[in-house]
Amino acid sequence: VKGEGRGAVRFFEPAMDAQLQARRQMEHELGLAIERDELRLFYQPVVHGDTGEIEAFEALIRWQHPDRGLVPPAEFIPLAEQTGLIDRIGAWVIDAACAAAASWGRPWPVSVNVSPSQFQHTDVPVMVASALTRHGLDPARLIVEITESVFIQDADAAVAVLTRLRALGVRLALDDFGTGYSSLSYLQRFQFDTIKIDRSFVGRLAQHADTLTIVRAIVNLGHNLGLRVVVEGVETAEQLGILRGLGCDRMQGYLFGRPAPVLAVSDLERARTRA
Numbered sequence: 001v002k003g004e005g006r007g008a009v010r011f012f013e014p015a016m017d018a019q020l021q022a023r024r025q026m027e028h029e030l031g032l033a034i035e036r037d038e039l040r041l042f043y044q045p046v047v048h049g050d051t052g053e054i055e056a057f058e059a060l061i062r063w064q065h066p067d068r069g070l071v072p073p074a075e076f077i078p079l080a081e082q083t084g085l086i087d088r089i090g091a092w093v094i095d096a097a098c099a100a101a102a103s104w105g106r107p108w109p110v111s112v113n114v115s116p117s118q119f120q121h122t123d124v125p126v127m128v129a130s131a132l133t134r135h136g137l138d139p140a141r142l143i144v145e146i147t148e149s150v151f152i153q154d155a156d157a158a159v160a161v162l163t164r165l166r167a168l169g170v171r172l173a174l175d176d177f178g179t180g181y182s183s184l185s186y187l188q189r190f191q192f193d194t195i196k197i198d199r200s201f202v203g204r205l206a207q208h209a210d211t212l213t214i215v216r217a218i219v220n221l222g223h224n225l226g227l228r229v230v231v232e233g234v235e236t237a238e239q240l241g242i243l244r245g246l247g248c249d250r251m252q253g254y255l256f257g258r259p260a261p262v263l264a265v266s267d268l269e270r271a272r273t274r275a
């Protein structure tokens with residue numbers, strides 16, 4: 001605002017105030033969301049590309065707000081990250097996902113998204129270990145999804161934390177693969193179990209030959225490194241056909257199932273076994 005006329009500053013003040021006010025209000029409400037029991041985890045299946053069989057479920061957070069309805073993560077996770085609320089929310093996510101998976105009648109793995117700021121402020125391995133113990137969940141059934149941004153602040157510290165998670169027996173997935181600047185270099189720094197190819201690639205798959213070439217290369221690279229490769233955002237039968245042709249074996253997307261509350265998981269399984 002420096003350098004602008006005083007009049008301009010005064011002109012924008014009420015709007016700025018309202019915006020700041022709304023943000024503070026949301027921050028306040030988000031801070032209470034856990035004790036008010038307003039956070040929900042939805043689960044989306046990751047399926048085997050050939051058989052359609054369920055491989056795992058990804059837990060995706062929503063905020064069931066009394067006035068706003070079901071708020072998607074894009075509308076509150078960034079705020080949670082900026083304010084530090086993510087540390088408590090992230091702990092809740094890990095605990096709730098372990099509790100849910102332990103209650104499923106089948107040994108499907110569950111994956112959780114963990115923010116870089118949780119790595120900086122909280123002891124994620126201790127948190128994970130206590131959630132696993134509390135709910136009696138086999139560590140091999142938990143997948144921790146991170147993005148390469150976890151390495152930006154202090155890559156050595158991040159690798160150390162990932163190594164401790166690995167030692168617990170949980171699996172590690174590198175999310176949104178291919179969208180950052182250095183995805184490849186992080187594959188060298190740490191031995192992940194899974195890479196998840198970002199859905200922005202899949203959207204362009206049918207139209208752009210170059211995208212097809214890139215996805216083929218990533219799939220081959222992943223497989224040659226002995227990694228599981230999940231392709232995100234598969235929406236159409238056409239995309240499925242192309243991806244099968246590329247040797248892609250694991251997929252996630254609206255074509256197979258949208259994120260849904262836990263109840264729908266058993267419905268989904270019933271539907272599948274009937275089919």
Ligand code: C2E
Pocket residue numbers: 044059060061072073074077090093112113114115175176199232233234235252253254255259
């Ligand atoms: P993500 O981890 O990349 O999750 C995949 C997102 O793609 C989800 O959006 C999912 O609903 C959506 N998606 C799945 N299949 C399709 C498809 O076929 N088409 C389209 N258009 N979208 C599809 P969602 O649930 O809104 O989550 C958005 C992002 O919010 C996630 O991206 C993740 O970065 C973050 N997030 C979600 N839950 C958590 C959480 O518990 N903790 C943290 N830290 N972040 C979370």
Ligand code: CA
Pocket residue numbers: 058113145175
């Ligand atoms: Ca994810």
Ligand code: CA
Pocket residue numbers: 175176196198199232
């Ligand atoms: Ca992703």
Ligand code: CA
Pocket residue numbers: 175176
């Ligand atoms: Ca993402």
